[in-house]
Amino acid sequence: MPQNIPSVLVVGAGALGLVAAYSLQEHGQCDVTLVVKFDYEKVCQEGYTFKSVQFGNFSGWKPKYIRKSVEDTKHEYDFIIVAVKNLPDGPEPVNDIIRHVVERSPNSAVILFQNGIDIEKPLIEEFPGHVIMSGVSLINCTNIDRVVDQKNKDSIQIGLFENETIKDIATAESKLKQFVELYHIEGMNTVSLDENVRLSRWKKLVYNASINTTTALVQLDVTRSTICGFKQNLCRPIIDEIYAIAKADGYNIPSEMEDEMLNLSNGLYYRPSMCVDVDFGRMIELETIVGNPLRMAKKYGVPAPRLDTIYHLLQMVQYKTMEKAGLIIMDVEKGVPHKTFN
Amino acid sequence: MPQNIPSVLVVGAGALGLVAAYSLQEHGQCDVTLVVKFDYEKVCQEGYTFKSVQFGNFSGWKPKYIRKSVEDTKHEYDFIIVAVKNLPDGPEPVNDIIRHVVERSPNSAVILFQNGIDIEKPLIEEFPGHVIMSGVSLINCTNIDRVVDQKNKDSIQIGLFENETIKDIATAESKLKQFVELYHIEGMNTVSLDENVRLSRWKKLVYNASINTTTALVQLDVTRSTICGFKQNLCRPIIDEIYAIAKADGYNIPSEMEDEMLNLSNGLYYRPSMCVDVDFGRMIELETIVGNPLRMAKKYGVPAPRLDTIYHLLQMVQYKTMEKAGLIIMDVEKGVPHKTFN
Incomplete structure (x- = not known):
């Protein structure tokens, strides 16, 4: 990938991941790679249909790159958005899902587009010193059979998790600023800097x-x-x-x-x-x-x-x-x- | 009905009601009338099958009289066993179900073969002075499609609810004693006098x-x-x-x-x-x-x-x-x- 365009990996093709992938690919001047676990073949062939209050109605949209799993990715990424469900009691805890790509991308920031509290703790423990951000969004949106039905405009708060393992706070803050700017689309979504993530x-x-x-x-x-x-x-x-x-x-x-x-x-x-x-x-x-x-x-x-x-x-x-x-x-x-x- | 044989109405043809009906009809020298809300026609034709640790295995058993509803009964009864579910929040609270027969049978005792607590309260309020008894049983038994599958022997505690509206306690106690004797089958079930119903x-x-x-x-x-x-x-x-x-x-x-x-x-x-x-x-x-x-x-x-x-x-x-x-x-x-x- 060219050095000057930020590369974003979106892990998880639910409604939240797809709105993020579309926003960043089409408005954020990024190269977006989307990890699609289910429906991979169909997505490669037909892409997604959007019925979106924010982006309009259209069919056949695809992100620039599509991968079947995180293991199938090969590049170093600037941003890794995690938009899968957070299931520490299931077969795939988040740290297992993203381990390879995080280790390959030491300068990336991981952004958790997920619910709940204390979700950063296992990641800080496993990847000390790595920048981990929080995305808390309120969006009334579903993805059923590759049809993204978005009823509210995207409104998201992005910030840095409290993280004692981060020594270089300035770099973390500049990554945060960069991501907020990439994600923000003037007049189309609301992206605010979250000063108090917890x-x-x-x-x-x-x-x-x-x-x-x-x-x-x-x-x-x-x-x-x-x-x-x-x-x-x-x-x-x-x-x-x-x-x-x-x-x-x-x-x-x-x-x-x-x-x-x-x-x-x-x-x-x-x-x-x-x-x-x-x-x-x-x-x-x-x-x-x-x-x-x-x-x-x-x-x-x-x-x-x-x-x-x-x-x-x-x-x-x-x-x-x-x-x-x-x-x-x-x-x-x-x-x-x-x-x-x- | 002959005066000398006690008449028992069993309201409800679930497992509990059927074990009671069978016990009283076959061993208790009573005339038993069973109210069967569902399956009435089939019960009249084919009766019930018992697979019972207590009574053995047989088919085609019927109580002496079968009625489709409490409204279809015409006699005065000595004992009215209520073995339907107790659903005060449903369309048929117990007092509504048995009102006619209780008013027609002023000397009867009502026996509640039901779970829960304070279940006597609405009945005492509606039928002051009427004898109301409690039956608390532990029985592993089901009735599915007229097959009564009884895995434990019947073990039941019977007693009088606390009831301030009863003036003639001696009569209430003699009704209780009579019922316990009718229900008890030597060597086959356990019927005990419950001194502390609550x-x-x-x-x-x-x-x-x-x-x-x-x-x-x-x-x-x-x-x-x-x-x-x-x-x-x-x-x-x-x-x-x-x-x-x-x-x-x-x-x-x-x-x-x-x-x-x-x-x-x-x-x-x-x-x-x-x-x-x-x-x-x-x-x-x-x-x-x-x-x-x-x-x-x-x-x-x-x-x-x-x-x-x-x-x-x-x-x-x-x-x-x-x-x-x-x-x-x-x-x-x-x-x-x-x-x-x-």
Whole structure:
């Protein structure tokens, strides 16, 4: 690749990864390589269809380079966007997925377009000194069978994770500045510099730990769940626990965030992402959205009985999903489960 | 009917109702009338098949009289056994189901072969002065398509509910004694006089409020749930709350009950009754098993955040079931639900 154009690897071809790939390829003057795990052949032949409030409607779009896996990439990259689900309890934790390309690209920045809290910790431990950024976005977008349906304009906060292993902060900050400029498209999206990444992640957890988890457990859309009184009876008490854990962690989530998040899907028969994952028999981001806050609660001695209940119920859901997907095989005679991965 | 043979009405042809009907008809010298809501025609023609550890294996058994509904009965009865599910939130609360026959049978005793606590309250209010008894049984038995599969011998505790509206206690006690004698079959079942009905019901809630509810929410059998750690992480903390509420209510559940109930289904890929109800899209006994203890917790000021979380999640499950069954119809345009019953 020419030296003067930044190279970006986007790992994960979900809705979020595709909006990022399109934005950077078409507006950011980058060379974009997209890793497409499923549908690789079809994507190579037909590309993607966009029905996008931001980019318009068109078919046949492809990123400059398409690869079937991270192992199939050969170059050094300037930016590595991770837009796959974060499943430390699954067969492919994020550090395993990106290890080769990160080691090959010592000057790259890794940007995590993912939910949850403490998600940088395993990466900082495995890649000390490497720049790791956070992308927290609110986007109402799906990718079903290579059709990207984007109902809201992209709005994303990008910042540096707190990282004691970084010695050269100036370089990290200049990488951050460069990425924000590449990603920003004047008048089309909102890209802001996130000065307090951890607070942003606590804020988003207000939604993800309450509405996402409860609808996933029962597999019911937000309108019907609201009729059942779940905001008052389940979400608010869970959110109280999130506020208390965040506070013990040193972060004051603004009080207005509670109503803002609770009203986000008002009037929509909306099935939140975790609910959809359960619908389709896919693993959920349980550990980063519920497990990590709960581990902090234990560490800080903050009572969180409701979050704890939700967590252990969702662990059972996760087990079911993994057994159905063949990730766990049950020795029925002995009543003993075996993981099919390490 | 001849005056000298007691007449028993069994309302509900589930496993429990059928074991009772068979025991009383064949061994208790009673005239048994069974109310069969579903399968009435087939039962009249073919009767039931028993595969019973207690009674043996045979086909074509019928009770003396079969009725399609309580409204179809005309006689006065000595005993009215209620063996339908207790669903105060459904279209047919127990008091509505049995009102006609209770009013026609002023000297009868009503015996509730049902789970949960405070289940006598609506009946005492509606039928003051009427004798109401409790039957708490542990029986591993199913009735699927008129095949009664009974794996344990019947073991039941029968007693009088506390009831301030009863003036003539001697008569109530003689009814109780008569019923226990009718139901007992020497060497075949265990029928004991329950001196403390409410404590028996608290004891059974240890199982029903923990193992039954959590497996129902996630729809997972007991062996797999145990592998997920649900006994330690979910059941024991919920059981702690049940013990505390019972204590505030004046009842000390013996401590050994916890392990006894938790080990009841060990080694079995067993799906508890509430889990099976959800599997088959049937309403669950949420109010009598979880709602009533929770209302007591509020009344006594006992914290019960885990039971509260489980309750509100199961309310959403109940809503889903009711909408699927046509008991609730959603005006999708307006986002407003309508009950199809009062």
